[in-house]
Amino acid sequence: MSNIDINSSINNNIINQNISNLNNVENPLDLQNNFLSLLIAQIKNQDPTDPIKNTELTSQLAQINTATGIEKLNNTVGNFSNKINQNQSIQISSLIGHRVMIPSSQIVHTKDTKTEFGIDLISHATSVEIKILDENDRVIYVKNMKNSKPGVYSFVWNGLDLDENKVLTGKYNVSVTAKNKDMNVPVQVLCTAKVHSIITSYSRDPIIDLGAMGTTTLSKIRKILK
Secondary structure: OOOOOOOOOOOOHHHHHHHHHHHHOOOHHHHHHHHHHHHHHHHHOOEOOEOOOHHHHHHHHHHHHHHHHHHHHHHHHHHHHHHHHHHHHHHHHOOOOOEEEEEOOEEEEOOOOOEEEEEEEOOOEEEEEEEEEOOOOOEEEEEEEEEEOOEEEEEEEOOEOOOOOEOOOEEEEEEEEEEEOOEEOOEEEEEEEEOOEEEOOOOOOOEEEOHHHOEEEHHHOOEEEO
């Protein structure tokens, strides 16, 4: 029978090598295999006078199971996130060719056509006054509303001024004042524009190209029109 020198130092090269491998793997299966290799190396090189305790093995096994579980969870969440992004891209691309309503103090009007615009009323208002003004700030259209509930409202302007004359093609300013008795009510003017193209990105809000109305983002769309 061979003798064991309990005073000699233990060769830890195998253990250190396996620990290094254990820290650098990402695949859960490789992680488990490396753990088993590390465990065998520890048992083979343990000090006979101070063998590895069961609690230490249990603790190491619990750690490897936790690491494996976290890795599997990360993979599942990553796959789920990719599916959501793919579905979102498909839904967003379906906006191309549709008209949308976005916040803007200006509307684009084409002569001899009707122009649609709207407002986003934040809370109940007893009175709402909407005005369309030309480039000289001359009022050419007025619309009044009473006892309006909060929400998005759409209107159609026939392109005629207060004297029933056709106005020219161009951009026109819109102002709106909403009150609940004597208190001002927050309200936004909405213009309509056609979606020409979309630039999607996972790191930011998709950019919507609206042609003559410039660009906007998906989060700013208040209503999708037919």
